[in-house]
Amino acid sequence: MxxxxxxxxxxxxxxxxxxxxxxxxxxxxxxxxxxxxxxxxxxxxxxxxxxxxxxxxxxxxxxxxxxxxxxxxxxxxxxxxxxxxxxxxxxxxxxxxxxxxxxxxxxxxxxxxxxxxxxxxxxxxxxxxxxxxxxxxxxxxxxxxxxxxxxxxxxxxxxxxxxxxxxxxxxxxxxxxxxxxxxxxxxxxxxxxxxxxxxxxxxxxxxxxxxxxxxxxxxxxxxxxxxxxxxxxxxxxxxxxxxxxxxxxxxxxxxxxxxxxxxxxxxxxxxxxxxxxxxxxxxxxxxxxxxxHVPVPISWADEERDLTAWLGNDLQDEAFDRLYELEALVRDIDDMDIQRDWTYLQTSDHFYYMCTKFFSDGDIHSYFSPYDSPYDAFINYMNVLSDFILRVKEKAKEKEKV
The missing domain is CATH 3.20.110.20 (7-stranded beta/alpha barrel)
Structure with missing residues (x-):
């Protein structure tokens, strides 16, 4: 066939x-x-x-x-x-x-x-x-x-x-x-x-x-x-x-x-x-x-076909690591808004907007991004994540009191 x-x-x-x-x-x-x-x-x-x-x-x-x-x-x-x-x-x-x-x-x-x-x-x-x-x-x-x-x-x-x-x-x-x-x-x-x-x-x-x-x-x-x-x-x-x-x-x-x-x-x-x-x-x-055999992850993005569209620079890695530090806490929180925001904050696009590549790959990232620069994307995301962390920790404390 x-x-x-x-x-x-x-x-x-x-x-x-x-x-x-x-x-x-x-x-x-x-x-x-x-x-x-x-x-x-x-x-x-x-x-x-x-x-x-x-x-x-x-x-x-x-x-x-x-x-x-x-x-x-x-x-x-x-x-x-x-x-x-x-x-x-x-x-x-x-x-x-x-x-x-x-x-x-x-x-x-x-x-x-x-x-x-x-x-x-x-x-x-x-x-x-x-x-x-x-x-x-x-x-x-x-x-x-x-x-x-x-x-x-x-x-x-x-x-x-x-x-x-x-x-x-x-x-x-x-x-x-x-x-x-x-x-x-x-x-x-x-x-x-x-x-x-x-x-x-x-x-x-x-x-x-x-x-x-x-x-x-x-x-x-x-x-x-x-x-x-x-x-x-x-x-x-x-x-x-x-x-x-x-x-x-x-x-x-x-x-x-x-x-x-x-x-x-x-x-x-x-x-x-x-x-x-x-x-x-x-x-x-x-x-x-x-x-x-694919020992190291691949993707369909950019010339390298690797993960650097989303992870690899300091901005992306900091945001990614800070987000997933919350996983255990979020898992045990029975709150629809928290669970919704946890899902949407994980979306790969947020990290894609933080990519600092140049030339043709950089042009493609800029085309899709609603931000003026990767640094603006990082600052905006981290402000939101900071608020989300406060909410998660507050909900976790409430759960401990019950």
């Missing part, structure tokens, strides 16, 4: 409002509802609603031969429920076709897999509950960690949680001479199957599509199909993984991105020997060729 696996990450963080030092101990609500709603409604109109309608059209047109896969963070689903229930309903219609797979991840789109096995498992369980709630009892079989972060050890934990497979990045420094276009297994537990992103062809769509200085601009379906046909015949699966906001938000409608996707299934099905499959179908139809 030769097949294409289209996977889309769907995520929006809860952005923090401007929070001054003088607000600590006084203002306990941290979230910029106006900005969050504005972003959600803008992206809904530019991406989610038109792209969901297009995918639904394609699934029906090709009688289920065209298939896609989503992972939706819990913070995304929470905001859809509050600000854009029409978007959530459009995703339900897609899933109801039976030709869309949903993946599991952490509820808060967190980096907990790098810090705490218990916090990671709790976040995964909460995400499972949310998927069941919004999608008629749906139970994901395949896992996708935040930002495709993966290692041998993380994969072993994912296998322990009962998942049959996981998605991650086809990083050059991990693959070496190997191709990402095969099914692999976890190095510690071969029961867990691994799909690797083909970053070259994925990023041709996600990052280079509208770039007029790119040597292969414009990207047409004819050109893309020729590249697909050039894949060696023994290779099993082409994994095209990208942010869902690629369509209409990062690559505007004026670039032709929607027309490209509208014509791609026909071109693939009529001019290649590839089909379309979900990860579960790939795992069922293809045998793994080898283990993939």
């Amino acid at each position: 030769r097949t294409i696996c289209f996977y889309f990450q769907v995520h929006q963080p809860y952005r923090i409002k401007p929070y001054r030092f003088f607000d600590i101990g006084d203002d306990h609500y941290y979230w910029d509802d106006f900005l969050n709603r504005s972003v959600i409604r803008r992206v809904a109109q530019k991406c989610y609603l038109p792209m969901n309608a297009l995918l639904l059209e394609l699934i029906h047109r090709y009688d289920g031969k065209f298939k896609v896969t989503f992972s939706m963070s819990g913070t995304f689903m929470d905001q859809m429920e509050t600000f854009a229930p029409d978007v959530l309903e459009s995703f339900r219609k897609l899933v109801a076709t039976g030709h869309v797979e949903l993946l599991s991840e952490t509820n808060g789109h967190t980096l907990s897999s790098l810090k705490s096995k218990e916090a990671f498992q709790r976040g995964v369980n909460r995400h499972q509950e949310k998927i069941k709630k919004h999608f008629d009892g749906y139970e994901p079989k395949v896992f996708r960690n935040t930002e495709l972060i993966y290692s041998d050890d993380i994969g072993e934990v994912i296998a322990e949680l009962g998942y049959e497979g996981v998605l991650t990045e086809g990083a050059k420094h991990v693959l070496g001479w190997k191709s990402p276009n095969y099914v692999y297994t976890n190095a510690h537990n071969p029961k867990l199957k691994v799909l690797l992103k083909n970053f070259q062809l994925s990023d041709d769509i996600a990052f280079r599509f509208g770039n007029k200085t790119w040597a292969d601009y414009p990207l047409t379906t004819d050109k893309f199909v020729n590249w697909i046909n050039a894949i060696p015949k023994q290779e099993q699966v082409l994994n095209l993984f990208m942010d869902y906001e690629t369509f209409g938000e990062h690559q505007w409608a004026e670039t032709g991105i929607f027309e490209f996707m509208r014509s791609l299934p026909e071109a693939v099905l009529s001019r290649t020997n590839f089909s379309f499959s979900t990860p579960s179908e790939v795992f069922a139809g293809s045998k793994p060729v080898d283990m993939i």
